[in-house]
Amino acid sequence: MTARSAARSFGAELLPILPGGLWLLVFAVVPFFFLIVMSLWTATVFGIEPEWTLESYRTVFADPVYVLIVLKTLRISLVSTVISLLVSYPLAMFLARMQGRAKAMFLFALFLPFWSSYLVRSFTWLPILGRNGLINHALISAGVMSAPIDALLFDEFAVYVGLVYVYTLFMTLPIYLSLDRLDPALGEAASDLGGRPVQVFRRVTLPLSLPGVWSGCTMVFLLSVGAYVTPSLLGGTSGIMVGNVIAGQFLESNNWPLGAALSVLVIGMVIVSVTLAGMRVGLRQLFLGQGR
Amino acid sequence: MTRHLLGRRDMMLLGAGLPLLGANAASAQSPTSLTVMIPNIAVNGKLREIAEAQARVKIVDDPFVSTPDTVSKVLAPGGTSRYDLIMAQSGYSRVPMLGPKAGAEKAAPLDLSKIPNAANVADLFKPDIVSRDGVTYGLPYFIGYDSVVYNADVISDKDPYTQSWGMIFDDKYAGKIAWFDTAVQMLTAAALYLGKTAPETMTPDEVADVGKFLISKKKNVRTIWTTFSQAASLLSSGEVLCAYGSIPVRMELQQQGKNFTNAWPKEGVLSFVSDLYIPKDSTHLDAAHALFNTLIGPPYVDQLATVSGYLPANKLAGAGLSEEQKLRAGFGIYTGQTKATPLKLPTALNVWIETWSKVKSA
Structure with a gap:
């Protein structure tokens, strides 16, 4: 093979990945590069000066409060992911077992709340969880409580409720798609061979739906780490996540370098978390929902 | 054959140009x-x-x-x-x-x-x-001022807390307080409450002390608001009884017919x-x-x-x-009837912002 034909062959192989590669370059690599550059600039009362300094990183690591809020964010995201999974799996199983028009209606109902904005979906919980909200009103009216429960809103609990609600679809859909593709004969064969329903689920259904589970978990976890609106609206003083601290630096505080340094830290910690999970279950499974 | 003054092409050009002419006239x-x-x-x-x-x-x-x-x-x-x-x-x-x-x-x-x-x-x-x-x-x-906006149906104006920034810091209304998510206003209010006379000149150590005070009082706070309408909604719905508040918050509530008013802290309102x-x-x-x-x-x-x-x-x-x-x-701020502290740019603004970030994250 001549050098010319080898180059042509190499070019032909590269061509299909060019659009994806360009997309990644423009929307992921370049912004991340700018983020790193900005984190090394200086914030002054007159705005940002392109003078190199490690001051923002010194600020982030000098006080444990920033690292702690990142760790807290990872914890909240992890718990939200687990709760989403527990809620979404039965829902996905239910949808997978439905047939015909009923299935279409339930899928439509699942999508319906997502036609409204993220903000509205988060805001919805205020009149439900509030001190004078629906739940407290019902509990007091029923005589279960004599005073409203304050912990329902403006607390970590409310953040979990909000995050699970707004990201349910991202967990339910991949699991549903995994379950929907399963051949029902597999479950029937396992039952015929004496497997009890729990055993059939644990040894046949669950392992075969794991690609969807991992996909859903990855999406919900990553979306939760970057959450800003939900903790801001529902979290109060104890449900603040790192997204709120970062937004504050870019908006009111005008300290873009510190905001950028915190963003780099979060991205770094997410990469470490996902890599560790990937080592356990396989990156292909984690991101593509495929077997190892 | 009759020759028209304007040919078919001229008419088409005219036809295309008229809407543009109209658009220009409209934009003018x-x-x-x-x-x-x-x-x-x-x-x-x-x-x-x-x-x-x-x-x-x-x-x-x-x-x-x-x-x-x-x-x-x-x-x-x-x-x-x-x-x-x-x-x-x-x-x-x-x-x-x-x-x-x-x-x-x-x-x-x-x-x-x-x-x-x-x-x-x-x-x-x-x-x-x-x-x-x-x-x-x-x-x-x-001109305007920031103070504490409170529910006058629940909190009597005879309550001495209506005369102090302590209403949004102390335990008296614990769990029924909302703060404002902005470093300068919150740290200035807290500094005034702690007896500082010119908060904008505080040293980094003094700012850190005010930050520690706010962290110690965070347990009393239900939430931190970011927009005027959010503050008005929190007060109006009964989620909180008192909040760091500004004139638009009070006016919005009063225009809804609600009985809300603002405190006149003895430490001074924040004027601007x-x-x-x-x-x-x-x-x-x-x-x-x-x-x-x-x-x-x-x-x-x-x-x-x-x-x-x-x-x-x-x-x-x-x-x-x-x-x-x-x-x-x-x-009254300018006639001396109302005690006030003007809001000013702090000399150590970055320290203030960093401190407020810590207060929120703590």
């Missing part, structure tokens, strides 16, 4: 759209009608959150071209808007020949004119004179000047205090208002 008549960052209560309803009609502009709102937020947005890359008119407290905004040296201003130099109402600025507020080397960049718009600026890269300078002039002159200023609660910072302020209305609008 339609008002210029100006992106404005001013508290909504000051450019809403009747006030908006007056401003748009007199200045012949269409106001496009960019939500006003706070002065630090506004200044931050203007200082951000590209920020000076995003807005046509902004409002910011002079004590906080003077230094960043003027920039470190001549030529680095973030505001456009004002053509005072296009703002004849500039002559109305009261002597009392002339120190709040923002200028450099004889060029004016900002003019006083209105808000200036108007035209960001330096505004592409609608003439229209922005026209709106600027409208907002500091009659008939707009005649309505400002009653509709928005803010008192115009000019000679016409208070015309037609009762003493009670003037006091309520903050005029």
Whole structure:
């Protein structure tokens, strides 16, 4: 093979990945590069000066409060992911077992709340969880409580409720798609061979739906780490996540370098978390929902 | 064969050109759209009608959150071209808007020949004119103050806490308090409560002490609000009884017919004179000047205090208002009847911001 034909062959192989590669370059690599550059600039009362300094990183690591809020964010995201999974799996199983028009209606109902904005979906919980909200009103009216429960809103609990609600679809859909593709004969064969329903689920259904589970978990976890609106609206003083601290630096505080340094830290910690999970279950499974 | 004066091609060209001509004529008549960052209560309803009609502009709102937020947005890359008119407290905004040296201003130099109402600025507020080397960049718009807004149906005005910032720090109303998500205001209020007389000059150690105090009181706080309407909603729904509050919050609640009022802390309310600026890269300078002039002159200023609660910072302020209305609008701050501390840009702003971030994250 001549050098010319080898180059042509190499070019032909590269061509299909060019659009994806360009997309990644423009929307992921370049912004991340700018983020790193900005984190090394200086914030002054007159705005940002392109003078190199490690001051923002010194600020982030000098006080444990920033690292702690990142760790807290990872914890909240992890718990939200687990709760989403527990809620979404039965829902996905239910949808997978439905047939015909009923299935279409339930899928439509699942999508319906997502036609409204993220903000509205988060805001919805205020009149439900509030001190004078629906739940407290019902509990007091029923005589279960004599005073409203304050912990329902403006607390970590409310953040979990909000995050699970707004990201349910991202967990339910991949699991549903995994379950929907399963051949029902597999479950029937396992039952015929004496497997009890729990055993059939644990040894046949669950392992075969794991690609969807991992996909859903990855999406919900990553979306939760970057959450800003939900903790801001529902979290109060104890449900603040790192997204709120970062937004504050870019908006009111005008300290873009510190905001950028915190963003780099979060991205770094997410990469470490996902890599560790990937080592356990396989990156292909984690991101593509495929077997190892 | 008859030869027409205009051929078929000419007619087609004419046909294509007429709509363009019409569009040009329409755009010549339609008002210029100006992106404005001013508290909504000051450019809403009747006030908006007056401003748009007199200045012949269409106001496009960019939500006003706070002065630090506004200044931050203007200082951000590209920020000076995003807005046509902004409002910011002079004590906080003077230094960043003027920039470190001549030529680095973030505001456009004002053509005072296009703002004849500039002559109305009261002597009392002339120190709040923002200028450099004889060029004016900002003019006083209105005066105001921040305090504690509380539910007067539940909290009696005889409660001594209505006379102190302690209402939003101490245990008395624990769990029924909301703070404002902004470093300068919250740290200044806390510093005043702790007995500091000139909070803006605090050393980093003193700022850290105020931060520790706020962290120790965070357990009493239900949530931290970010927008005026969010604060009004929290108070109105009964989620909180008292909150760090400003005039738009109180006015919104009172306009809903709710019994809310503001405290007069013995440590002093946080007072400010808000200036108007035209960001330096505004592409609608003439229209922005026209709106600027409208907002500091009659008939707009005649309505400002009653509709928005803010008192115009000019000679016409208070015309037609009762003493009670003037006091309520903050005029007592300048006559000595109301104890107040002016909000100023802290000398160690970054330390303040870092401290507030720690308070929120703790």
